[in-house]
Amino acid sequence: MQRVETPLYDAAQIRQGETQLFAHHDSFAIMQRAAEALLTVINECFPLAKHLTDNVDENAAENITENRAENRGTYRVVLGCGNNAGDGLVLAARLKQQGQAVICYTVFDQPRSQSLPPFTGDAAQAYQMAQDSGVPIVPVAKWQSQPTDVIIDAIFGIGLDRPPTGDAQWAIRAINQANAAAVVAVDVPSGLRCDTGQAYTDVADEAGDIDSIDSIEGADLNAVQADMTVTFIGDKIGLHTADGKGLSGQVVVATLGAVLPANLAEATVVRYHCVYHRVYHCGADERRRQQQLNQSGQSRQSGQSGQSRRFSSGNQHKGDFGHVLTIGGGQGMFGGAALAAVSALKVGAGKSSLYAHPDYQSQFHLDGTPLYEVMRCHDLHAIDASICFNAICLGPGLGRDDWGWAQFKTVTERLTTNQRLLIDADGLYHLANSDNHSANRLENAIAVITPHEGEAARLLQITVAAVRQDKPAIVKQLAQTYRCIAVLKGAGTLISDGNSVWINESGNVNLATAGTGDVLAGVISGLLAQGYTPLDAALQGVYRHGLAADDYCAEKKRHSVNKAGGKTLRASDLWSYF
Ligand SMILES: NC(=O)C1=CN([C@@H]2O[C@H](COP(=O)(O)OP(=O)(O)OC[C@H]3O[C@@H](n4cnc5c(N)ncnc54)[C@H](O)[C@@H]3O)[C@@H](O)[C@H]2O)[C@@H](O)CC1
Numbered sequence: 001m002q003r004v005e006t007p008l009y010d011a012a013q014i015r016q017g018e019t020q021l022f023a024h025h026d027s028f029a030i031m032q033r034a035a036e037a038l039l040t041v042i043n044e045c046f047p048l049a050k051h052l053t054d055n056v057d058e059n060a061a062e063n064i065t066e067n068r069a070e071n072r073g074t075y076r077v078v079l080g081c082g083n084n085a086g087d088g089l090v091l092a093a094r095l096k097q098q099g100q101a102v103i104c105y106t107v108f109d110q111p112r113s114q115s116l117p118p119f120t121g122d123a124a125q126a127y128q129m130a131q132d133s134g135v136p137i138v139p140v141a142k143w144q145s146q147p148t149d150v151i152i153d154a155i156f157g158i159g160l161d162r163p164p165t166g167d168a169q170w171a172i173r174a175i176n177q178a179n180a181a182a183v184v185a186v187d188v189p190s191g192l193r194c195d196t197g198q199a200y201t202d203v204a205d206e207a208g209d210i211d212s213i214d215s216i217e218g219a220d221l222n223a224v225q226a227d228m229t230v231t232f233i234g235d236k237i238g239l240h241t242a243d244g245k246g247l248s249g250q251v252v253v254a255t256l257g258a259v260l261p262a263n264l265a266e267a268t269v270v271r272y273h274c275v276y277h278r279v280y281h282c283g284a285d286e287r288r289r290q291q292q293l294n295q296s297g298q299s300r301q302s303g304q305s306g307q308s309r310r311f312s313s314g315n316q317h318k319g320d321f322g323h324v325l326t327i328g329g330g331q332g333m334f335g336g337a338a339l340a341a342v343s344a345l346k347v348g349a350g351k352s353s354l355y356a357h358p359d360y361q362s363q364f365h366l367d368g369t370p371l372y373e374v375m376r377c378h379d380l381h382a383i384d385a386s387i388c389f390n391a392i393c394l395g396p397g398l399g400r401d402d403w404g405w406a407q408f409k410t411v412t413e414r415l416t417t418n419q420r421l422l423i424d425a426d427g428l429y430h431l432a433n434s435d436n437h438s439a440n441r442l443e444n445a446i447a448v449i450t451p452h453e454g455e456a457a458r459l460l461q462i463t464v465a466a467v468r469q470d471k472p473a474i475v476k477q478l479a480q481t482y483r484c485i486a487v488l489k490g491a492g493t494l495i496s497d498g499n500s501v502w503i504n505e506s507g508n509v510n511l512a513t514a515g516t517g518d519v520l521a522g523v524i525s526g527l528l529a530q531g532y533t534p535l536d537a538a539l540q541g542v543y544r545h546g547l548a549a550d551d552y553c554a555e556k557k558r559h560s561v562n563k564a565g566g567k568t569l570r571a572s573d574l575w576s577y578f
Pocket residue numbers: 018027028030031034080081082083084085087122155156157158159160161162163164165168186187188232
């Protein structure tokens with residue numbers, strides 16, 4: 001299995017690329033290139049019928065759509081006051097030159113009441129170009145839109161440095177509520193922080209306690225929800241993780257001729273996907289990924305690692321594929337442990353054993369179905385002397401009570417050097433509450449931890465809001481603090497070895513459902529048991545878990561079961577797609 005990595009950049013690195021470009025090119029020419037890239041994408045992906053009556057004046061502009069016999073839609077460009085708006089203005093001029101219906105809305109100025117627009121430099125030149133081309137430019141107070149319109153968000157790009165307020169906030173809401181045919185973001189969806197993927201919200205960022213996700217869930221995002229983002233110079237971290245994964249839509253990169261300096265090619269944050277050398281039943285997605293791989297000049301391939309022995313020859317025994325011991329299933333929580341134990345088998349582990357609370361020793365069932373394939377483990381005290389467990393999965397459904405704590409202690413005190421270990425769920429709760437001794441012991445083990453935001457907050461003794469502020473930095477910190485591979489789960493799951501950060505490309509919102517985390521714990525443990533390095537087990541496990549959810553949704557759509565692709569997935573549904 002190959003891993004394909006594409007570098008992602010933060011705003012400071014993009015500014016370096018910009019500086020390099022401007023050393024050899026006129027900056028307005030680069031802005032025109034950006035607009036040309038936007039125009040190409042819009043013409044290809046979101047064409048509207050040409051507008052035949054020219055010379056629409058500013059006062060009549062807001063009635064463009066209504067005045068047309070056929071309600072064929074208008075390009076509505078919403079402008080901030082920086083160079084992101086400059087890109088939007090040049091685009092508007094080019095659309096107008098093509099004979100399209102286009103109107104610009106200014107968020108920060110009232111052109112008629114002020115002698116000069118607030119634009120400066122290249123953006124001022126772009127403003128002039130749009131005016132010369134006859135593009136109507138009106139205050140956003142005159143906003144109106146139709147479902148047939150295409151909205152272009154040119155409010156903020158990489159220069160966003162504070163929460164949008166006033167008219168900007170109003171404009172972001174108007175775009176999101178417009179129910180337009182499409183929303184295209186210029187460079188970055190406005191309101192999204194491009195370094196971290198965190199969107200501004202309508203509540204203060206400081207909200208949220210340690211481990212409490214609920215306190216900040218439900219806040220309205222103060223950021224544009226785009227169908228497509230055309231991003232310039234290099235791809236950006238925040239478009240692929242946290243809020244950004246959902247807000248950016250499809251991401252198209254236009255380098256504008258920039259070749260980022262060699263040291264940036266060693267970006268410490270990359271997004272990745274894996275390429276399998278076998279045929280999947282959902283081949284279309286894989287073919288698409290293969291095409292992207294072939295077309296992408298920026299990608300690099302690595303991780304020729306961990307080709308599972310399962311596929312290498314036909315002459316093997318189940319013992320060759322590794323044995324996973326799952327420890328969890330405290331009182332009332334057997335399901336999570338069972339999901340993990342079965343998932344390890346589904347990704348090819350040869351054997352799976354489960355140690356659970358004595359209540360379950362006589363009823364080994366998941367949703368009423370007996371767990372025939374999973375063996376019972378009756379005694380944890382032998383695990384240090386035992387060579388039969390190739391990986392331990394500690395925590396699914398373990399519970400935070402005394403019984404859970406006792407099992408956690410038994411395992412961590414008996415960890416042998418190089419024991420392959422994954423800690424998830426309540427195992428992480430106990431890890432956070434244990435003394436440094438346990439963390440030090442992880443150093444000797446070959447360990448992977450898989451927290452969600454709340455668990456990450458507890459592990460680092462910070463608030464959930466603080467975790468959300470910079471997830472790429474947090475996942476690194478987790479790996480460094482606990483001396484292991486850290487997987488920070490969520491939209492655009494992040495993985496770190498304490499040095500680099502990988503962002504997973506697969507997966508969708510359907511994974512936000514009970515039990516999928518237990519399945520992931522089992523998947524990674526299953527790969528660990530088969531001999532994958534902990535980094536490869538984490539990277540491939542996260543990718544395969546997300547791909548299974550993508551394939552599930554694609555199949556449901558194909559069979560018209562769920563055309564909208566809504567949330568129907570149950571955790572155990574993933575098993576059929578590994
Ligand atoms: N100069 C050029 O030729 C190029 C510019 N490009 C575009 O330029 C963008 C960056 O331009 P800028 O650096 O001007 O930044 P932006 O256009 O993103 O906006 C920055 C302006 O908005 C203000 N601002 C930031 N947050 C605000 C808030 N919440 N409320 C109110 N005002 C706020 C800033 O003070 C600044 O005046 C890129 O994202 C890209 O779209 C690219 O096309 C590359 C070429």
